[in-house]
Amino acid sequence: MKYKWLCPSIIACLMLLTSCMPNVSVEDAAIVQIAGYDFVDKDQIKGTFAVAQYTKSEQKTSANEVYLSTTANTVKNIHAKLQRQSSRPISTGKLTIALYDKELAKDGMSKFIDSLSRDPRIGRDILLAIVDGSTEEMVKMKYEQNNTTASYMKGMIEHNMYSNFPNTNLHNYLHAYFGQGIDGFLPYLEKIKDHIKLKGIAFLKDGRLAHTIPYSKSLFFKMMKEEVREGVQEMNFQGEGVMMESISSDVEIHIKGETENPEFLVKLNVRGIVNEVSNLSHSSTPPLVEKIEKEFTKFFNEQCTALVHEFQEQNIDPIGFGNALKNRRRNVDMKKWQEQYPEVPIEVEIQLEITETGIST
Known part of the structure; x- marks a missing residue:
């Protein structure tokens, strides 16, 4: 019974202390x-x-x-x-x-x-x-x-x-x-x-x-670098601008070879919707979509590969290949990695699918 008033007393004290805090x-x-x-x-x-x-x-x-x-x-x-x-x-x-x-x-x-x-x-x-x-x-x-x-x-x-x-x-x-x-x-x-x-x-x-x-x-x-959910990208196809919208993608970075001499594979799974495009010389939509898929696959591969090489030439690693190597392999010499990074083989692989199309032919 002697602790009967202890809890209410503590609560009252806390309320008083709170009221003393500066309030601007x-x-x-x-x-x-x-x-x-x-x-x-x-x-x-x-x-x-x-x-x-x-x-x-x-x-x-x-x-x-x-x-x-x-x-x-x-x-x-x-x-x-x-x-x-x-x-x-x-x-x-x-x-x-x-x-x-x-x-x-x-x-x-x-x-x-x-x-x-x-x-x-x-x-x-x-x-x-x-x-x-x-x-x-x-x-x-x-x-x-x-x-x-x-x-x-x-x-x-x-x-x-x-x-x-x-x-x-x-x-x-x-x-x-x-x-x-x-x-x-x-x-x-x-x-x-x-x-x-x-x-x-x-x-x-x-x-x-x-x-x-x-x-x-x-x-x-x-x-x-990360998952994409609502990307937009235009590409030239047979003299016409083809726009891919609602681009979603996910990325996986795979490491091959020995820790001292690693090789990297960047795998991208890309999906998107192609808007309506006129004046294209194809008689049926499915072959046209297949050709656009191939062209977009080639386009993304070339652009991503060129960007990776650009990063290596500038000796910057914003994608984090070194971080991936350090986290997945033991006893990584980060000083050596900094020296070899500009020459490390890095390959980009694209799997692309056009999920919808409004193309008229």
Whole structure:
């Protein structure tokens, strides 16, 4: 009986302690949704924040976007300086996307990545991107498609990840950054007049920008990297553009040969739907579909093989062949692997099926 009041007493104490926690409403804080960093010189970087400041109206809570910018030698000093510029405490807990200009990425992003990975306030699902041009200009530009720059960029990148662009966020990049036998990649953005273009993919080796590919090659990389569910790809066939839609695929990486001298086989199973195409000189649909299947198989094989060779020439391994070797074979010498990777035999094998067609002949 002496413990009769123990449980209610503990609950009451916890409620009192909870009520003592600081509680800052969104109207009283400067919520950073997007941050951009530009290279100034070897010792200085410029940081630009887009801050959503919320105000109460009769109908709803609305956001006004304001911009803060300063130059310092570290990310922490940029944050400290911007705190002194803001009339409200700056909060990075809702950070959606972080941008880095190309020169900064070439110089090295290790200090930025380490800072992000150690900050418990920042979620692992935020987006990172490399910018061809000024991040400050990109952040401060007003875009008509969304009410804030952060929501516009986030929507643009994420909806492309449902089709041709590979999945990307801070968690995925950290996996490659801290892993062995695999190099990371990020979206490569460019501002064109009053909108932002997803220019392609930027590949980083040891935290430095090493190579880029255009968006037109992103599907081939995605196919060799992960499952595809809603891809779209056009191919020239007998002088006509044939579009394959709703492309789905899965990938398996097989390792042959000895651990010291491995060979790789990338097996892709691809399925898709072909749209209606006119002016093709065939009298029946089944033979036409069979020919298009063969041409698409050849096309995908050539494009994927060329991309693998491109990665080997640049000595980057974003697909993760080295990581696959390390995980499946014992006593892999990763230093030796780095030396032999550019010459390792890698074959691509495509199994393609057109599941539906609207072709008229």
